[in-house]
Amino acid sequence: MALDSLGDWVRTSYSSNVTPENDGEEVTLFGWVQEVRDLGGIRFVILQDREGTIQVTIPKKKVAPEVLSKSDTLQKRYSVGVKGTVKKTNMTPRGIEVIPKEIKIFTTATEQLPIDITGKTPANIEARLDARALDLCLEQNAAAFKIQHHALAAIRDFLFEKGFLEVHTPRIIASATEGGAELFPVDYFGQKAYLAQSPQLYKEQLTMSLEKVFEVGPFFRAELSHTRRHLSEFVSVDIEQAFANAEDVMQLLERVIQYTCKTVKEECVKELSALKYKVTVPELPFKRFTYDEILNDLKKEDINIPWGEDIPTPAFRALGKERGYYYFITDWPTHAKAFYIKPKDGKPELCEGFDLMWRWIELVSGGTRIADKMLLMERMKEKGLNPNSFKYHLQAFDYGMPPHAGWAIGLERLTMVLTGKKNIREVSLYPRDRVRLTP
RNA sequence: GCCCAGGUAGUAUAGUUCGGUCCAGUAUAUGCGGCUGUCGCCCGCAGGACCCGGGUCCGAAUCCCGGCCUGGGCGCCA
Numbered sequence: 001m002a003l004d005s006l007g008d009w010v011r012t013s014y015s016s017n018v019t020p021e022n023d024g025e026e027v028t029l030f031g032w033v034q035e036v037r038d039l040g041g042i043r044f045v046i047l048q049d050r051e052g053t054i055q056v057t058i059p060k061k062k063v064a065p066e067v068l069s070k071s072d073t074l075q076k077r078y079s080v081g082v083k084g085t086v087k088k089t090n091m092t093p094r095g096i097e098v099i100p101k102e103i104k105i106f107t108t109a110t111e112q113l114p115i116d117i118t119g120k121t122p123a124n125i126e127a128r129l130d131a132r133a134l135d136l137c138l139e140q141n142a143a144a145f146k147i148q149h150h151a152l153a154a155i156r157d158f159l160f161e162k163g164f165l166e167v168h169t170p171r172i173i174a175s176a177t178e179g180g181a182e183l184f185p186v187d188y189f190g191q192k193a194y195l196a197q198s199p200q201l202y203k204e205q206l207t208m209s210l211e212k213v214f215e216v217g218p219f220f221r222a223e224l225s226h227t228r229r230h231l232s233e234f235v236s237v238d239i240e241q242a243f244a245n246a247e248d249v250m251q252l253l254e255r256v257i258q259y260t261c262k263t264v265k266e267e268c269v270k271e272l273s274a275l276k277y278k279v280t281v282p283e284l285p286f287k288r289f290t291y292d293e294i295l296n297d298l299k300k301e302d303i304n305i306p307w308g309e310d311i312p313t314p315a316f317r318a319l320g321k322e323r324g325y326y327y328f329i330t331d332w333p334t335h336a337k338a339f340y341i342k343p344k345d346g347k348p349e350l351c352e353g354f355d356l357m358w359r360w361i362e363l364v365s366g367g368t369r370i371a372d373k374m375l376l377m378e379r380m381k382e383k384g385l386n387p388n389s390f391k392y393h394l395q396a397f398d399y400g401m402p403p404h405a406g407w408a409i410g411l412e413r414l415t416m417v418l419t420g421k422k423n424i425r426e427v428s429l430y431p432r433d434r435v436r437l438t439p
Numbered sequence: 440g441c442c443c444a445g446g447u448a449g450u451a452u453a454g455u456u457c458g459g460u461c462c463a464g465u466a467u468a469u470g471c472g473g474c475u476g477u478c479g480c481c482c483g484c485a486g487g488a489c490c491c492g493g494g495u496c497c498g499a500a501u502c503c504c505g506g507c508c509u510g511g512g513c514g515c516c517a
Contacts, residue, residue, distance in 0.1 A: 035478085037476095037477050037478070037480060038474085038477095038480095039474060039475055039476070039477060039480075039481085040473070040474035040475060041474075041475035041476095042474095042475040042476060042477080043475095043477095044476080044477055044478075044480090046478080055477090055478075057476080057477090059475070059476095060475080061475085076468090089476090091476055091477080091478090092476090092477090092478070093478070110449095111449095111468095111469055111470075112449045112450095112468070112469050112470095113449070113450090113468075113469090114449060114450080115449080115450060116449085116450050116451080116467065116468060117468095118467085118468085118479075119479085120450095120451095120466085120467055120468085120479055121450050121451045121452090121466075121467045121468075122450085122451075123449095123450055123451075124450090124451080124509080124510085125509090125510090126508085126509060126510090127449090127450070127451095182515090182516085197517095198517090219517095221516065221517075223515055223516050223517090224440060224514090224515070224516095225514085225515065225516060225517090226440090226512090226513090226514090226515095227511095227512085227513085227514095227515095227516095228511085228512095229517085230515095230516070230517075234517080236517090310516095312513085312514085313512090313513080313514095314512085314513080355517090362516095362517060363517095364517095365517065408517080410517060413517080423510095435508075435509095
Protein backbone atom coordinates (compact mmCIF):
# COMPACT_ATOMS: atom_id res chain seq x y z
CA MET A 1 0.00 0.00 0.00
CA ALA A 2 1.22 3.49 -0.79
CA LEU A 3 1.64 5.35 2.45
CA ASP A 4 1.10 9.05 2.92
CA SER A 5 3.52 11.49 4.45
CA LEU A 6 2.65 14.09 7.02
CA GLY A 7 3.23 16.87 4.48
CA ASP A 8 2.10 20.22 5.76
CA TRP A 9 -0.65 18.84 7.96
CA VAL A 10 -0.76 20.19 11.50
CA ARG A 11 -3.03 18.86 14.19
CA THR A 12 -5.76 21.36 15.06
CA SER A 13 -7.33 19.37 17.87
CA TYR A 14 -7.13 16.30 20.00
CA SER A 15 -10.27 14.18 19.85
CA SER A 16 -11.41 15.35 23.25
CA ASN A 17 -11.18 19.04 22.30
CA VAL A 18 -13.84 18.74 19.63
CA THR A 19 -17.27 19.69 20.99
CA PRO A 20 -20.70 20.49 19.52
CA GLU A 21 -19.68 24.17 19.61
CA ASN A 22 -17.24 23.40 16.79
CA ASP A 23 -20.13 22.48 14.49
CA GLY A 24 -19.23 23.28 10.89
CA GLU A 25 -15.53 23.91 11.56
CA GLU A 26 -12.77 22.11 9.73
CA VAL A 27 -10.37 20.09 11.90
CA THR A 28 -7.22 18.08 11.33
CA LEU A 29 -7.00 15.05 13.58
CA PHE A 30 -4.15 12.60 14.04
CA GLY A 31 -4.34 9.25 15.71
CA TRP A 32 -5.07 5.59 15.20
CA VAL A 33 -7.99 3.55 13.94
CA GLN A 34 -9.48 1.89 16.99
CA GLU A 35 -12.41 0.26 15.27
CA VAL A 36 -14.21 0.22 11.92
CA ARG A 37 -17.94 -0.49 11.86
CA ASP A 38 -19.18 -0.89 8.32
CA LEU A 39 -22.95 -1.05 7.89
CA GLY A 40 -22.98 -1.24 4.12
CA GLY A 41 -23.95 2.23 2.93
CA ILE A 42 -22.34 3.97 5.89
CA ARG A 43 -19.07 3.36 7.68
CA PHE A 44 -17.99 4.47 11.13
CA VAL A 45 -14.32 4.78 11.97
CA ILE A 46 -13.39 5.34 15.59
CA LEU A 47 -10.26 7.46 15.70
CA GLN A 48 -8.23 7.29 18.88
CA ASP A 49 -5.54 9.63 20.12
CA ARG A 50 -3.88 10.16 23.50
CA GLU A 51 -6.82 12.11 24.84
CA GLY A 52 -9.69 9.88 23.76
CA THR A 53 -11.73 8.89 20.73
CA ILE A 54 -13.86 10.57 18.09
CA GLN A 55 -16.15 9.13 15.43
CA VAL A 56 -15.37 9.69 11.76
CA THR A 57 -18.53 9.03 9.76
CA ILE A 58 -18.36 8.06 6.11
CA PRO A 59 -21.69 8.09 4.23
CA LYS A 60 -20.41 6.19 1.22
CA LYS A 61 -22.48 7.96 -1.42
CA LYS A 62 -21.77 11.44 -0.11
CA VAL A 63 -17.99 11.53 0.38
CA ALA A 64 -15.38 12.04 -2.31
CA PRO A 65 -14.33 8.83 -4.11
CA GLU A 66 -10.71 9.20 -2.86
CA VAL A 67 -11.95 9.42 0.73
CA LEU A 68 -14.10 6.34 0.26
CA SER A 69 -11.32 4.29 -1.27
CA LYS A 70 -8.88 5.31 1.49
CA SER A 71 -11.41 4.36 4.12
CA ASP A 72 -11.93 0.97 2.42
CA THR A 73 -8.41 -0.04 3.43
CA LEU A 74 -8.46 1.16 7.03
CA GLN A 75 -7.79 -1.41 9.71
CA LYS A 76 -7.30 -1.39 13.45
CA ARG A 77 -4.19 0.51 14.63
CA TYR A 78 -3.42 2.16 11.31
CA SER A 79 -1.81 5.48 12.06
CA VAL A 80 -3.87 8.09 10.23
CA GLY A 81 -4.69 11.73 9.73
CA VAL A 82 -8.20 12.99 9.03
CA LYS A 83 -9.11 16.40 7.70
CA GLY A 84 -12.83 16.99 7.87
CA THR A 85 -15.83 18.94 9.03
CA VAL A 86 -17.26 18.73 12.52
CA LYS A 87 -20.94 17.92 12.55
CA LYS A 88 -23.19 18.25 15.52
CA THR A 89 -25.35 15.14 15.92
CA ASN A 90 -27.43 13.36 18.50
CA MET A 91 -26.40 10.00 17.03
CA THR A 92 -23.13 9.73 18.99
CA PRO A 93 -22.46 9.78 22.72
CA ARG A 94 -20.12 12.79 22.32
CA GLY A 95 -22.70 14.76 20.32
CA ILE A 96 -20.34 15.22 17.37
CA GLU A 97 -18.88 13.38 14.43
CA VAL A 98 -16.41 14.29 11.73
CA ILE A 99 -17.21 14.01 8.02
CA PRO A 100 -13.85 13.52 6.29
CA LYS A 101 -12.67 15.53 3.30
CA GLU A 102 -9.28 13.88 3.17
CA ILE A 103 -7.72 10.86 4.86
CA LYS A 104 -4.01 10.10 5.12
CA ILE A 105 -2.67 6.68 6.08
CA PHE A 106 0.79 7.09 7.60
CA THR A 107 1.48 3.49 8.61
CA THR A 108 -0.36 0.19 8.69
CA ALA A 109 -0.56 -2.55 11.32
CA THR A 110 -0.73 -6.33 11.32
CA GLU A 111 -4.16 -7.80 10.73
CA GLN A 112 -4.13 -9.98 13.82
CA LEU A 113 -3.05 -7.98 16.87
CA PRO A 114 -1.47 -9.86 19.79
CA ILE A 115 -4.03 -8.56 22.26
CA ASP A 116 -7.59 -7.36 21.91
CA ILE A 117 -7.56 -3.56 21.89
CA THR A 118 -11.32 -3.16 22.13
CA GLY A 119 -11.39 -4.60 25.62
CA LYS A 120 -13.95 -7.28 24.73
CA THR A 121 -11.56 -10.14 25.53
CA PRO A 122 -9.10 -8.79 28.09
CA ALA A 123 -5.69 -10.45 28.03
CA ASN A 124 -3.69 -11.69 31.00
CA ILE A 125 -0.92 -9.54 32.36
CA GLU A 126 1.71 -11.79 30.79
CA ALA A 127 0.37 -11.48 27.24
CA ARG A 128 -0.11 -7.78 27.86
CA LEU A 129 3.46 -7.22 29.00
CA ASP A 130 4.82 -9.16 26.02
CA ALA A 131 2.97 -6.67 23.81
CA ARG A 132 3.35 -3.71 26.15
CA ALA A 133 3.64 -1.00 23.48
CA LEU A 134 0.24 -2.02 22.14
CA ASP A 135 -1.18 -2.75 25.58
CA LEU A 136 -0.65 0.88 26.56
CA CYS A 137 -2.93 1.96 23.70
CA LEU A 138 -5.87 0.83 25.81
CA GLU A 139 -7.19 3.77 27.76
CA GLN A 140 -7.50 1.86 31.02
CA ASN A 141 -3.92 0.61 30.77
CA ALA A 142 -2.40 3.98 30.00
CA ALA A 143 -4.47 5.58 32.76
CA ALA A 144 -2.21 4.32 35.57
CA PHE A 145 0.78 6.03 34.00
CA LYS A 146 -1.04 9.31 33.49
CA ILE A 147 -1.93 9.14 37.17
CA GLN A 148 1.68 8.36 38.04
CA HIS A 149 2.75 11.40 36.05
CA HIS A 150 0.37 13.69 37.93
CA ALA A 151 1.34 12.14 41.26
CA LEU A 152 5.03 12.70 40.64
CA ALA A 153 4.39 16.23 39.41
CA ALA A 154 2.50 16.90 42.65
CA ILE A 155 5.34 15.51 44.75
CA ARG A 156 7.88 17.63 42.88
CA ASP A 157 5.73 20.77 43.19
CA PHE A 158 5.37 20.23 46.90
CA LEU A 159 9.06 19.62 47.50
CA PHE A 160 10.16 22.54 45.33
CA GLU A 161 7.79 24.74 47.31
CA LYS A 162 9.43 23.52 50.54
CA GLY A 163 12.87 24.44 49.22
CA PHE A 164 14.18 21.01 48.21
CA LEU A 165 16.72 20.75 45.39
CA GLU A 166 16.41 17.92 42.91
CA VAL A 167 19.67 16.00 42.58
CA HIS A 168 21.10 13.04 40.72
CA THR A 169 23.42 10.54 42.36
CA PRO A 170 25.30 7.64 40.72
CA ARG A 171 23.60 4.46 39.56
CA ILE A 172 26.97 2.72 39.25
CA ILE A 173 28.69 2.25 42.56
CA ALA A 174 31.82 0.53 43.88
CA SER A 175 30.33 -1.26 46.89
CA ALA A 176 27.12 -2.06 48.68
CA THR A 177 25.21 0.95 49.97
CA GLU A 178 23.51 -0.68 52.88
CA GLY A 179 24.62 -4.25 53.00
CA GLY A 180 21.71 -6.65 53.12
CA ALA A 181 20.05 -6.55 49.75
CA GLU A 182 21.64 -8.36 46.85
CA LEU A 183 23.21 -6.19 44.16
CA PHE A 184 23.55 -6.60 40.42
CA PRO A 185 27.23 -6.72 39.50
CA VAL A 186 28.42 -4.86 36.43
CA ASP A 187 31.78 -4.74 34.72
CA TYR A 188 33.20 -1.23 34.94
CA PHE A 189 36.23 -1.08 32.62
CA GLY A 190 37.47 -4.29 34.19
CA GLN A 191 36.64 -3.27 37.75
CA LYS A 192 33.84 -4.88 39.66
CA ALA A 193 31.00 -2.45 40.23
CA TYR A 194 27.30 -2.64 41.12
CA LEU A 195 24.01 -1.07 40.22
CA ALA A 196 22.87 1.16 43.08
CA GLN A 197 20.16 -0.17 45.38
CA SER A 198 19.50 3.27 46.91
CA PRO A 199 20.87 6.83 46.92
CA GLN A 200 21.02 6.64 50.71
CA LEU A 201 24.65 7.47 51.41
CA TYR A 202 24.93 10.13 48.71
CA LYS A 203 21.80 11.97 49.72
CA GLU A 204 23.00 11.99 53.33
CA GLN A 205 26.31 13.50 52.27
CA LEU A 206 24.49 16.19 50.32
CA THR A 207 22.76 17.46 53.46
CA MET A 208 26.07 19.04 54.54
CA SER A 209 26.01 21.32 51.52
CA LEU A 210 22.62 21.49 49.79
CA GLU A 211 20.70 20.81 53.03
CA LYS A 212 17.37 19.74 51.53
CA VAL A 213 17.56 17.42 48.57
CA PHE A 214 15.40 14.94 46.74
CA GLU A 215 15.93 12.49 43.96
CA VAL A 216 13.60 10.53 41.71
CA GLY A 217 15.11 7.62 39.89
CA PRO A 218 15.43 3.90 39.34
CA PHE A 219 17.24 1.58 41.74
CA PHE A 220 18.08 -2.07 41.51
CA ARG A 221 17.66 -5.03 43.83
CA ALA A 222 18.82 -8.49 42.86
CA GLU A 223 16.45 -10.23 45.27
CA LEU A 224 14.66 -13.41 44.22
CA SER A 225 11.41 -11.87 45.39
CA HIS A 226 8.25 -13.29 43.94
CA THR A 227 5.37 -11.13 45.11
CA ARG A 228 2.86 -8.64 43.72
CA ARG A 229 4.79 -5.70 45.13
CA HIS A 230 8.45 -6.27 44.24
CA LEU A 231 10.43 -5.33 41.15
CA SER A 232 14.11 -5.78 40.37
CA GLU A 233 14.16 -2.24 39.02
CA PHE A 234 11.91 0.25 40.77
CA VAL A 235 11.60 4.01 41.02
CA SER A 236 12.37 5.60 44.36
CA VAL A 237 11.41 9.10 45.47
CA ASP A 238 14.04 9.93 48.07
CA ILE A 239 14.40 13.00 50.25
CA GLU A 240 16.98 13.97 52.84
CA GLN A 241 16.86 17.06 55.02
CA ALA A 242 19.49 18.69 57.23
CA PHE A 243 18.65 19.84 60.78
CA ALA A 244 15.58 17.65 60.93
CA ASN A 245 14.52 14.51 62.76
CA ALA A 246 12.11 11.70 62.03
CA GLU A 247 9.04 13.59 63.26
CA ASP A 248 9.88 16.56 61.00
CA VAL A 249 10.13 14.43 57.89
CA MET A 250 7.07 12.39 58.85
CA GLN A 251 5.05 15.59 58.93
CA LEU A 252 6.47 16.54 55.56
CA LEU A 253 5.66 13.07 54.22
CA GLU A 254 2.04 12.99 55.31
CA ARG A 255 1.50 16.37 53.67
CA VAL A 256 3.17 15.17 50.49
CA ILE A 257 0.90 12.14 50.44
CA GLN A 258 -2.22 14.15 51.16
CA TYR A 259 -1.36 16.75 48.51
CA THR A 260 -0.62 14.02 45.98
CA CYS A 261 -3.94 12.27 46.60
CA LYS A 262 -5.78 15.58 46.36
CA THR A 263 -4.04 16.48 43.08
CA VAL A 264 -4.70 13.08 41.53
CA LYS A 265 -8.32 13.13 42.63
CA GLU A 266 -8.83 16.55 41.05
CA GLU A 267 -6.75 16.25 37.89
CA CYS A 268 -7.23 12.60 36.95
CA VAL A 269 -11.01 12.31 36.89
CA LYS A 270 -11.01 10.71 33.43
CA GLU A 271 -8.22 8.27 34.25
CA LEU A 272 -9.75 7.21 37.57
CA SER A 273 -13.06 6.66 35.86
CA ALA A 274 -11.38 4.50 33.20
CA LEU A 275 -9.90 2.47 36.05
CA LYS A 276 -13.20 2.44 37.92
CA TYR A 277 -11.32 3.53 41.03
CA LYS A 278 -11.83 6.23 43.63
CA VAL A 279 -9.00 7.99 45.43
CA THR A 280 -9.72 9.20 48.95
CA VAL A 281 -7.76 12.12 50.35
CA PRO A 282 -6.52 11.05 53.79
CA GLU A 283 -6.99 13.20 56.89
CA LEU A 284 -3.99 14.54 58.78
CA PRO A 285 -2.22 13.63 60.90
CA PHE A 286 -1.78 9.97 59.97
CA LYS A 287 -2.09 7.59 62.89
CA ARG A 288 1.16 6.64 64.56
CA PHE A 289 1.68 3.27 66.19
CA THR A 290 4.82 2.12 67.91
CA TYR A 291 6.32 -1.22 67.09
CA ASP A 292 5.35 -2.41 70.60
CA GLU A 293 1.72 -1.35 70.09
CA ILE A 294 1.57 -3.31 66.83
CA LEU A 295 3.01 -6.37 68.55
CA ASN A 296 0.40 -6.07 71.31
CA ASP A 297 -2.43 -5.75 68.84
CA LEU A 298 -1.14 -8.81 67.03
CA LYS A 299 -1.18 -10.75 70.31
CA LYS A 300 -4.92 -10.02 70.52
CA GLU A 301 -5.23 -11.67 67.11
CA ASP A 302 -3.27 -14.64 68.45
CA ILE A 303 -0.22 -13.79 66.41
CA ASN A 304 2.90 -13.79 68.52
CA ILE A 305 5.94 -12.08 67.09
CA PRO A 306 9.04 -12.30 69.28
CA TRP A 307 10.23 -8.80 70.20
CA GLY A 308 12.86 -7.61 67.77
CA GLU A 309 11.63 -9.59 64.78
CA ASP A 310 10.40 -7.87 61.66
CA ILE A 311 6.62 -7.99 61.22
CA PRO A 312 5.69 -10.49 58.49
CA THR A 313 3.19 -9.62 55.77
CA PRO A 314 0.46 -12.05 56.94
CA ALA A 315 0.53 -10.31 60.33
CA PHE A 316 -0.13 -6.95 58.69
CA ARG A 317 -3.01 -8.42 56.73
CA ALA A 318 -4.48 -9.77 59.96
CA LEU A 319 -4.50 -6.31 61.49
CA GLY A 320 -7.39 -5.46 59.24
CA LYS A 321 -8.68 -2.10 58.16
CA GLU A 322 -9.56 -0.53 61.52
CA ARG A 323 -6.08 0.98 61.64
CA GLY A 324 -6.99 3.21 58.71
CA TYR A 325 -5.43 3.01 55.32
CA TYR A 326 -2.33 5.12 55.97
CA TYR A 327 -0.46 4.73 59.25
CA PHE A 328 3.05 5.10 60.61
CA ILE A 329 4.92 2.50 62.59
CA THR A 330 7.61 4.06 64.77
CA ASP A 331 10.04 3.05 67.51
CA TRP A 332 11.39 -0.02 65.77
CA PRO A 333 14.04 -2.18 67.43
CA THR A 334 17.36 -0.71 66.39
CA HIS A 335 18.77 -3.95 65.09
CA ALA A 336 15.74 -4.49 62.79
CA LYS A 337 16.62 -1.36 60.82
CA ALA A 338 19.55 -0.30 58.65
CA PHE A 339 22.85 0.74 60.25
CA TYR A 340 22.39 4.44 59.47
CA ILE A 341 19.15 4.81 61.47
CA LYS A 342 19.68 6.70 64.72
CA PRO A 343 19.08 4.84 68.00
CA LYS A 344 16.87 6.74 70.44
CA ASP A 345 18.64 8.91 72.99
CA GLY A 346 18.58 7.15 76.36
CA LYS A 347 16.91 4.06 74.88
CA PRO A 348 19.33 2.69 72.30
CA GLU A 349 17.49 -0.61 71.79
CA LEU A 350 14.83 1.42 69.95
CA CYS A 351 15.49 3.65 66.96
CA GLU A 352 14.05 6.65 65.19
CA GLY A 353 13.21 4.75 62.03
CA PHE A 354 9.65 4.64 60.73
CA ASP A 355 7.58 2.99 58.03
CA LEU A 356 4.51 4.46 56.37
CA MET A 357 2.09 1.65 55.71
CA TRP A 358 -0.90 1.54 53.41
CA ARG A 359 -2.86 -1.34 54.85
CA TRP A 360 -0.30 -4.17 54.63
CA ILE A 361 1.98 -2.58 52.06
CA GLU A 362 5.09 -0.70 53.13
CA LEU A 363 4.91 2.50 51.08
CA VAL A 364 7.69 4.53 52.59
CA SER A 365 10.50 3.98 55.02
CA GLY A 366 12.61 6.62 56.67
CA GLY A 367 14.02 7.97 59.87
CA THR A 368 16.50 10.12 61.67
CA ARG A 369 20.01 9.24 60.53
CA ILE A 370 23.13 8.90 62.59
CA ALA A 371 25.26 12.05 62.24
CA ASP A 372 28.04 10.91 64.58
CA LYS A 373 30.88 9.08 62.84
CA MET A 374 31.94 6.87 65.76
CA LEU A 375 28.41 5.71 66.42
CA LEU A 376 27.89 5.05 62.72
CA MET A 377 31.02 2.87 62.55
CA GLU A 378 29.87 1.00 65.64
CA ARG A 379 26.51 0.29 64.05
CA MET A 380 28.20 -0.89 60.84
CA LYS A 381 30.23 -3.41 62.81
CA GLU A 382 27.12 -4.63 64.66
CA LYS A 383 25.54 -5.23 61.25
CA GLY A 384 28.58 -7.19 60.13
CA LEU A 385 29.73 -4.50 57.70
CA ASN A 386 33.32 -3.41 57.33
CA PRO A 387 33.72 0.36 57.90
CA ASN A 388 36.76 0.30 55.60
CA SER A 389 34.54 -0.29 52.60
CA PHE A 390 32.64 2.89 53.51
CA LYS A 391 35.68 5.12 53.92
CA TYR A 392 34.59 7.67 51.31
CA HIS A 393 31.22 7.93 52.93
CA LEU A 394 32.62 8.10 56.45
CA GLN A 395 35.04 10.88 55.61
CA ALA A 396 32.07 13.18 55.00
CA PHE A 397 31.38 12.89 58.71
CA ASP A 398 34.69 14.62 59.45
CA TYR A 399 33.47 17.84 57.82
CA GLY A 400 30.43 18.81 59.82
CA MET A 401 27.63 16.37 59.03
CA PRO A 402 24.43 18.00 60.27
CA PRO A 403 21.72 16.12 62.11
CA HIS A 404 19.48 14.91 59.32
CA ALA A 405 16.54 12.71 58.40
CA GLY A 406 14.80 11.50 55.28
CA TRP A 407 12.62 8.92 53.60
CA ALA A 408 12.06 7.03 50.38
CA ILE A 409 8.73 6.38 48.67
CA GLY A 410 8.40 3.42 46.35
CA LEU A 411 6.82 5.20 43.37
CA GLU A 412 5.24 2.08 41.88
CA ARG A 413 3.77 1.13 45.24
CA LEU A 414 2.32 4.61 45.60
CA THR A 415 0.90 4.29 42.09
CA MET A 416 -0.74 1.00 43.10
CA VAL A 417 -2.45 2.80 45.96
CA LEU A 418 -3.55 5.62 43.66
CA THR A 419 -4.89 3.33 40.93
CA GLY A 420 -6.18 0.31 42.84
CA LYS A 421 -3.89 -2.00 40.88
CA LYS A 422 -3.07 -5.19 42.72
CA ASN A 423 0.06 -6.18 40.81
CA ILE A 424 3.04 -3.81 40.76
CA ARG A 425 3.89 -4.92 37.22
CA GLU A 426 0.76 -3.16 36.00
CA VAL A 427 2.15 0.18 37.14
CA SER A 428 5.65 -0.23 35.77
CA LEU A 429 5.87 0.52 32.03
CA TYR A 430 8.39 -2.20 31.30
CA PRO A 431 8.70 -4.16 34.54
CA ARG A 432 11.84 -6.05 35.43
CA ASP A 433 11.46 -8.98 37.76
CA ARG A 434 13.25 -12.21 38.54
CA VAL A 435 12.38 -13.73 35.16
CA ARG A 436 11.32 -10.83 32.97
CA LEU A 437 14.02 -8.89 31.14
CA THR A 438 11.99 -8.05 28.00
CA PRO A 439 10.53 -6.11 26.36
C1' G B 440 14.61 -20.62 47.26
C1' C B 441 9.76 -23.08 49.35
C1' C B 442 4.19 -24.25 49.14
C1' C B 443 -0.56 -24.38 46.35
C1' A B 444 -3.07 -23.97 41.60
C1' G B 445 -2.37 -23.79 36.54
C1' G B 446 -0.34 -23.82 30.92
C1' U B 447 -5.90 -25.67 25.07
C1' A B 448 -6.24 -21.07 18.15
C1' G B 449 -4.03 -13.93 18.01
C1' U B 450 -6.83 -13.20 22.86
C1' A B 451 -9.96 -15.36 26.63
C1' U B 452 -12.07 -19.80 28.01
C1' A B 453 -14.98 -25.20 28.03
C1' G B 454 -13.31 -30.09 28.22
C1' U B 455 -8.92 -33.19 32.48
C1' U B 456 -13.05 -35.85 38.05
C1' C B 457 -12.93 -41.73 36.20
C1' G B 458 -7.92 -42.13 29.33
C1' G B 459 -11.93 -43.77 24.14
C1' U B 460 -18.14 -39.50 23.27
C1' C B 461 -12.83 -34.47 21.19
C1' C B 462 -9.28 -35.42 13.83
C1' A B 463 -11.15 -30.70 20.67
C1' G B 464 -16.71 -26.83 21.94
C1' U B 465 -17.66 -21.41 22.73
C1' A B 466 -16.77 -16.06 22.61
C1' U B 467 -13.88 -12.48 20.60
C1' A B 468 -10.19 -11.31 17.00
C1' U B 469 -8.73 -12.26 11.72
C1' G B 470 -10.15 -13.18 6.23
C1' C B 471 -14.24 -13.17 2.54
C1' G B 472 -19.43 -11.79 1.48
C1' G B 473 -23.99 -8.92 2.89
C1' C B 474 -26.34 -4.70 5.33
C1' U B 475 -27.33 3.57 5.52
C1' G B 476 -26.93 5.48 11.98
C1' U B 477 -23.49 1.95 14.41
C1' C B 478 -21.39 2.82 19.29
C1' G B 479 -19.57 -4.82 22.82
C1' C B 480 -23.44 -3.25 15.52
C1' C B 481 -25.81 -7.37 13.17
C1' C B 482 -26.10 -11.82 9.65
C1' G B 483 -23.59 -15.80 6.68
C1' C B 484 -19.12 -18.51 5.37
C1' A B 485 -13.84 -19.81 6.15
C1' G B 486 -9.05 -20.72 8.34
C1' G B 487 -6.78 -21.12 13.17
C1' A B 488 -4.97 -24.50 19.36
C1' C B 489 -4.03 -29.21 23.49
C1' C B 490 3.71 -25.43 26.80
C1' C B 491 8.46 -28.51 25.82
C1' G B 492 10.86 -33.39 26.43
C1' G B 493 10.39 -38.37 28.10
C1' G B 494 7.24 -42.49 29.95
C1' U B 495 2.73 -45.85 30.77
C1' C B 496 -1.14 -47.75 27.49
C1' C B 497 -4.43 -50.98 22.14
C1' G B 498 -5.44 -45.71 22.82
C1' A B 499 -3.21 -39.50 26.21
C1' A B 500 -5.53 -32.56 25.95
C1' U B 501 -6.72 -36.03 30.15
C1' C B 502 -2.29 -40.45 33.96
C1' C B 503 3.26 -40.44 35.60
C1' C B 504 8.41 -38.08 35.57
C1' G B 505 11.59 -33.90 34.31
C1' G B 506 12.00 -28.90 32.45
C1' C B 507 10.31 -24.04 31.32
C1' C B 508 6.64 -20.45 32.19
C1' U B 509 2.21 -18.13 34.65
C1' G B 510 -1.21 -16.84 38.90
C1' G B 511 -1.61 -16.74 44.30
C1' G B 512 0.95 -17.21 48.95
C1' C B 513 5.60 -17.53 51.88
C1' G B 514 10.63 -16.21 52.53
C1' C B 515 14.19 -12.58 51.22
C1' C B 516 13.65 -7.45 50.63
C1' A B 517 11.52 -2.19 50.27
